[in-house]
Amino acid sequence: MTEAILASRRRASADAPPLSPHRTAEEGGCGVVGFAANVPVRGRHIFEPSVQMHNRGNGKGGGIAAACLDPTQLGVDSDTLKNDYILQVALLDPEAEKEVEEQCVSPYLDIHHKARVETQGDYRDFGLEVKPPDVVRYFVRAKQGALDAFAAEEGLSELSGRALEDEFIYRNTNRLNATFYTSLGEKRAFVLSHARNLVIMKVVGFAETVVQYYGMEDFNAQVWIAHQRYPTKGRVWHPGGSHPFIGLNEALVHNGDFANYYSVSEYLRQHGIATQFLTDTEVAVLLFDLWTRVYHYPLEYVIEAMAPTTELDFERLSAQRKPVYRAIQAMHMHGSPDGPWFFIIARSNPDQDLYQLLGITDTSMLRPQVFALQEGDVTIGLVGSEKQAIDATLLSLNQEDPRFRLVADRYWNARGGSSTDGGAFLFNVQGNGDGYKLSCTDKFGTPIEVDQGQWRFDPEEAAIAPDQAQNLEQALSAAPEGYEPYAVYEQAAEAMASWSFSQLRWFIAQVEKVAESGDQGTQWAIELLTLLNDRRYDTGDKKRSVVLQLLRTSIDGILHRTPAIAETKGTRYARIDWETRGDLRAPTGDEKVLVVYAHHFPPEGDECDARVEVEAYHLGWKRFIVYGLKGQRFQGCGLGPATEDVRLDIYGASGDYIASGMDGLELQIHDNGQDQLGQITKAGTLVIHGDVGQAFMYGAKGGEVFIMGNGAGRPLINAVGRPRVVINGTCLDFLAESFMAGDPYNGGGFVVLNGITFDKKGKVVALDNPYPGANLFSLASGGAIYVRDPHHKLVDQQLNGGAYYELTDQDWDLILPYLEANERHFGISIDDLLTVDGVKRAPREVYRKVGPGQKQMSPKEAIPE
Template identity: 50%
Template sequence: MNARYPKFERREDDAAEGGCGVVGLASEVPVAGRHLFASLEQMRNRGNGKGGGVALVGLDPRQFGVDSRTLSESYLYAVAYLDSSYRESVEESCIHPNFHVDHIHEMPALETWQRDLTALDTQPPEVVCYFVRPREEQVDLFISRSLDVAIDPNDREAAKQEFVFQTTHSLNVEFYAKDGRTDAFVLSHGRDMLILKIVGYAEDVIRYYRLEDTTAHVWIGHHRYPTRGRVTHPGGAHPFGQGIDCALVHNGDFSNYVAVKDYLAQRGMEPLFFTDTEVGALAFDLHRRVYGYKMEHVIESLAPTSELDYVMLPEDKQEVYSAIQRTHIHGSPDGPWFFIIAQSEGPIHRLIGITDTSMLRPQVFAYQRGEVGIAFCGSEKQVIDAVLESLATEDKRFWRRADEYWNARGGSYTDGGAFLFDIRPTESGGKELVMTNKFGGVVDTHPSGDYDLVLSDDDTPLELSGMPVEDAYLAVLEALPHMDWPQARATLESIEADASENGREWSWGLLTLLLDRRYDIGYLRRSLWLDLVESSLIRTVSSATHSPCDHFVGQRTLGHHP
């Protein structure tokens, strides 16, 4: 495919070891970039400031100055110019000869970055977004001269995608890889999607490129802690968008990087950025786009099923999986890793989380279903909760806890250890979240329980005053299955108010039991109930600082010595 291009070698002087921080979300309603701030800031310890990036899928065309048709049909060809003087050369040699340019959008940049973004040591590249369509005559020429045998020349769409892929590779070789130039490179070349990355932290990507109010249905944020490649260049940061219409990040490292690189070379794909994530992105694109595997088989090629899980599979799956493993096992990433992939699949906006079979990298999946649905995958539960808390402060359709959290078991015969969150269009013009596992089985994202916090005149709280903590807890458990939201909220407010009469220790003890233990909550949504319980506990604890009680250990007033 691109094996005909010049070869070169990079030094591995700047390789380092560590882990990465990742978070991804897929939402039925557009989410603004500012809602990832707290989540990404909490994960700074998972990066070292040498590489951060974000990916967006399901964009708002108005924010890029185009109409819906242009956004969905044109390739958003995002080029990072490390030396802006090369923009004219890139456009004259690579962009205009190969593409019809429907629109050009220059990403805004924070002019005061040196003052406001103190963690940035290097100015991020200038990014220009070209909305392009391949020129038909160039595609015809490409088919006659250079089309790989794996691509059907009669499949015009597949040929165009390969043409875009090859044009990107040619641009990256000429302006990034050859002779160590590093003047410009392509960030992404998908439809209705964008990748941005810098030498820095991921939240500074949002701030520098002024993405606070930019919305998307799918977001990925990534802090890089390099295990391979140049650590002081944005080209090595994640996400990687080498594949058409997709962006991939990962936490982990490959012990067989050279083997995967050789596997790709045998199939005409040549990595340029010298990172294990890049070869993972290329392998995903090779199997999905070039070979046309369905998603189950793409996941199997990356994370092959083994041992007992393989034995537990139906015989027909064993036969197919055996063929995949015999063909691709030497190209399967080995070592601990967790992939998060954002994908634009026509009208579907997709988030994918894939766990490797060793499960030596942290991963958490979650979803919340209220008036709207939202799903997550990330490095840790706290970063998911941070996004929900940010959303809940602005939008009452969200609350601070997900309905379900779980860890996937890589290669599991029950669900495959991988989940796909699709944001699909509905007949009414809205969006619907549909979750499936590796095998295509639909996972129910509609938990039971009422989440509508309606107001009512009948909000008489449960009488708990004077009861010991354990008795009060049992009284709440007995009454809760029969409560509606007005009475349940009134009861929590009463527990907070009783802190002054019964003492904060009483309220803390009761609220902690309600937060930590499992019990029947009747018609109420459990996640929302726990959110309200935790909020009551936080307010009660916080009140101790401005109104200390006898048990408060600390400075009650100025000059007081505890």
């Protein structure tokens, strides 16, 4: 069957013009996001994350896809939705409708329903510069006669009904595009999508304008993906190059740029596939369709063909997988995409009532990606370029439907082409007759599990004092003078496991009361709630994500109630926001802390909140609390040197580049940090109470940095001088490449990598492998990495130029103060770190040192004289 399809396609494409070595639609990068839920979700919720990622696009291309739709909204019955192809034609030239229909629709397809997608007014009112196409939506099946003729002519009679019809629809679209798009200078029409139970819309503009312009705010679907495009090819006058692109039953959005577009196109050409839109995204989805629909490869192998498993990860594959993967690579390496890419794919399989959201990263993990999963009354899986887009989606959903919560149960990154997760995750929305279930697996089919526990709480219900109320009440009533926040934190953390949500809410309410008692109370309450937010402890049968949601909402509330800067109350806190930014002034009276509500500030530029902070610093402010972030960047940048007396605390979904350039100040992030943090940092303290993103501390010269969780790829590249860093989790790959941080014993720098995580009870547990990456300390000439690796899981193959050394007393003396500070920041005790399999060991039995090897690799040895 496969051969028949290929043969027929080759005949059909024999006259295609020669491939041009150069793409016409070049693009560098973009913002991508997608989510899948077990319940229908309205289009307005793809809006918010799209807006959040404006700075990843330039308004020259945006698009969305939606799958698992609501038949009533489409004017059809559920059988039609299930069985018919939804052919959506974009009319760049509205006059083309009749011709398109006469040449490519009516003769071959039975139209069961036809509608012109309504638009919501003049496109200019939506900020669009280019009029979006008129879209005609047909619900169609192939005419039996046309299908028979097709099968006979193309030698496809072996194909079963649906497979034949799929191919027919696919080829009909090719023909339509060739006639009304590819062959024309002035393009007239093209097919947006033709899948079953999946639609694509795209415009020249930002993605959310699609939703607005075509009135999809209330459009229901269970899988959504969106794309903000940043094409660098000049003027764009139609959205043919915008994402998503289609195969047959899938829509794909892409962030990245292939390094081998031409040879992938050539591979497709050998298989009778002519490209029509000249972008790498198109060839990506065509490859995907070829390997899934025509070759019938299992999804795992399609992913392997796209993002091959190499190096140490290949070695670590199971004996069963190795020969299979080896064959896949030998067969498909030529045609697979190189360069940076991250795909999000929405797939529809109505026959099995299965809808999928898939995120795949390239082997080198060159584009940012975050996955998240939240389970509860409703279940949702999310994937995006930035965590803040995920948080924005949850916020948007939560405001409409509180069954969606503000914090996901789990956030994670994929390790591209790896033996651990394969660099790809799949969210399955599976129908079971009367509803849908959502599950998540990695490339290998291993289920992704999240923290289990209670999630339901009723905000209206009365709060109840817990059993331990007496002690706590005593402490809280004596607060703020009587008890240090830490003392109360310890009690609360201890008691937390036994509390119900109502009891927790009682506790929070008491803390808020303290906050209302004045400056000192506010400070006390913020510190306490921050500790509870930052630290790990047993939350009992309550989901930690829900506990965090309650705590964070409370912190935001307290900060929100601090006096506005215009009030000039002279108390400890003064609050500034977008509306009041003009009121910025020097601190007066007892004013110490400038509270910045960043929510409505732009993420960068002269108007961004980080600029306000720099100006405030020059006016004399030294202490900052920034909250309500949704991806705003650059906090802690631009303050210049000698800022030892400055401190910033960051709450919310913070953005990229925080503390990049930091030279003296202290900055704490009370959540995960994003990408490019701490670049060129010279001095100061950075504490991240969560994970941190890509290229962290690139080119750093110094600073003391503590990460509670994991670093993503490429941390500390080209760091010099004396950066001293503790990472409690692990890193994806390329840790401390070209590290040049001198001699650690004499003022140089180092990294302590603890390779631990926390169990459900908040206890420290070792990761399976402290560092799974294939590259460690490559080409480094100075500094050291101290890895907690009692079972010697690290192997020589991970090194390139470095060497393992036994830990000496001098080494331990060197890192001990940092582990002590680490304990202060995160409560991770040195005893816990030195305990292996329940037994406390000597440091040299637990830690290993990685330092520069004896011989430095040099591409040019001295020419012998």
